[in-house]
Amino acid sequence: MKANQFLGWSSALCLSAALALPAQETISTNQLQQLQQQLRQLQQAFEQMQSQYRQQIDGMQKQIDALQQAQSAAAEKKKLEDEIAAKLGTEAKPAASTPTTPVVEARKWSPSQPIPVMRTGSAYMNVSFDALLNFGGSTASDPSKELQLGDHDPIQRGFSLRNAELVFDGAVDPYFKGAANLALKLDQNNETELELEEAFLQTTALPANLQLKAGQFFANFGRQNPQHPHQWALVDQPLVLNRAFGPDGLRNVGAQLSWLAPLPFFTEASLGFLNSGGGTAWSFRHRGEDDGTGVERFVGRATLARGLRGPGDFLYVPRLASSFDLTEQQTLVVGLSGAFGPNDTGPRARTEIYGADVYWKWKPANAQQGFPFVSWQTEALWRRLDAGADPTAVPALPAERIVDYGFYSQVLWGFKPRWVAGLRGEWATGNEAAYDASDVFRGERTRVSPVLTWYPSEFSKIRLQYNYDHGRRFGDEHSVWLQVEFLLGAHGAHKF
């Protein structure tokens, strides 16, 4: 050992130096004793040092052995892997496209190495991109006219891409989390439309079980309205939500305070306080469509251009939701929601929307990847819109109360891992109003939609849906839609 030789030489040098110096003078007994003592001390110090070095060397040797062992183990494993691969090629012959055993590039990480990959907690923001592509056809030559009125619904025969989302979220600081959702859509001319679907911050540390959210966000009304299209169980927006909230769903700029009640079961109350203008507040201060003469009309009436007059001009969205675990395997969520605000069909015109929703889910205690399960979701809505009079309309429209209501009910059955079969039934109707003929969002309508979804993984899905549509305005129509989804990047957690 080199280290031992070095120690030997250096100790010899030390000793000779120590002995050589006093030898030049006369040596008294006293001095001799002193020298002997010094020598003993030196010897002791040297032995101590030597044993320390030996310990260190032994430690290093152990490390080297361990490393060598690990290397030979790795080599052995590699050899075995090659062997298996060779065997597979000759004996087992799985199909050419068969995925092989996962090659996990295993490596121990130690703090001295740089972090090689992006992962949760390695960046200040989670980023993801999600796209929904539709393909299909309908007996209606232009499904976007009467049948598929939702903004993210398939709008034409053939292909349509109506939802590609960029999602950002993360903790802002110890007090807020932030999230943004940018949605891109291709219209019938294949032009890209961009909208800021959501951009909000939310408190994380308010006392008294309170939480405040501010920015642009989906109003907390019912179950499906706050969800993004990729979370929906079917390819299109339910009829009754479409009629009450418009193609985009109910969302706007504002604030929302929510409170978790200190009860033994989950109960959350929230109150949204939002701007009431624009197409995303459809039943409220929504200016409507241009009638071709430069006049914007909603429910047939020319809408008033006016400014904010006071607190009564905001949109208020209260909601109360409770949840109960019926058994270990069954959970129930029930909710009541409301939306109250002005509309611009008259100076004093107002709209009220009420909703009730229920969600039930069963999942056994030994579910694999979350399957099997059965869930049932139903929402019923009722809207009262007090429309102002419009004598300029042709024919002239009186002040009237427009009432719409309806429900949808859907059952999903995850019958085996990655497969979900579903059925949605829905019905929407309203009272007779003077302007009805022009409005595709009115008139009794029934739709029945069986749907089958296959999830190749958590990051993709393929969905096939059939719609049987019956409407007073158009009679019977049939549509079939195939939808493909893919998700890149951070995978958001699932809310219940």
Next chain:
Amino acid sequence: MKTQARSYFYVSRFTHHALNAMKTLHLLIGLPFLALPAHAKLNLIATTPDLGAIAREIGGDRVEITTLAKPTEDPHFVDAKPSFIVKLNRADALIEGGAELEQGWLAPLLEGARNPRLAAGQSGHIDCAKGIAMLEVPTTLDRSKGDLHAAGNPHFTTDPMNGKIVATTICEALSQLEPKSADAFRANLKKFTGRLDAKMAEWQRRLEPFRGRQVVTYHNYWPYFAERFGLKTELFLEPKPGIPPTPAHLAGLVGRMKAQHVRVILVQPYVSRKSAETVAGLTGAVVLDVAAFPGGIKGGEGYIEWMDSLVNALAGAFEKSK
């Protein structure tokens, strides 16, 4: 706890009337009113039963522990039930694996819980992956290889020595949360690790004759266990993480098992037994039901009892399949 007292103070101040009204309502409809229990004990929430079992060893009767995932449940796919939000809202501390295992369900629960004590970085947020040498940390992230965990394999408590690290982490955290019980927690830790060390020697003796043996598993759940006891778990029923078995993959697997004389297939309560039985039928291997967590299969709820049943079942299967 101080923070808790303060938040309850706010509740009482701002919602006094609402609470009174609800109390009356509950008396009327006969529901038990449990809104403000006095906490003599630390109220802990563990995400998975293994962490819960270890925390019970350390906390003893000074803590109240609720476990979110059921012992028979696939821990990657737990439903974020609203009742969990209520539990987290009242907790003094959350004990989580912290290696992305709970990624699919924990975040919305914490968001809804409005409990600043459990925020990341607070003493009430106990991250058990701290100090664990993670296995299988991918060097590149590529989902064409399946749903891999970027933080490495999260099933680290299957190595009893990691169980010891987790116990130490929990003990330190609990001692910080409740300094007056620190001595008791440390005594419990000493007792637990003492028992674990003694058992460890026994387990190693029991599995020593089978060193180097290969075991087939459904999901890559046991690499920490395998490394500790000199076993190999490199063959899986699923072709890639999160992808269910295909006939072609199983055919390949049968070939490998025959070539390597693999005789044991481990199956957890939540995976389909069918593919395991098919492969067993073709290879003469034994299908062994094992619990992924303490309490998952009959027997003790404790961590050591779980590990004990695991080692004994496996050794038994090896002996039988000789």
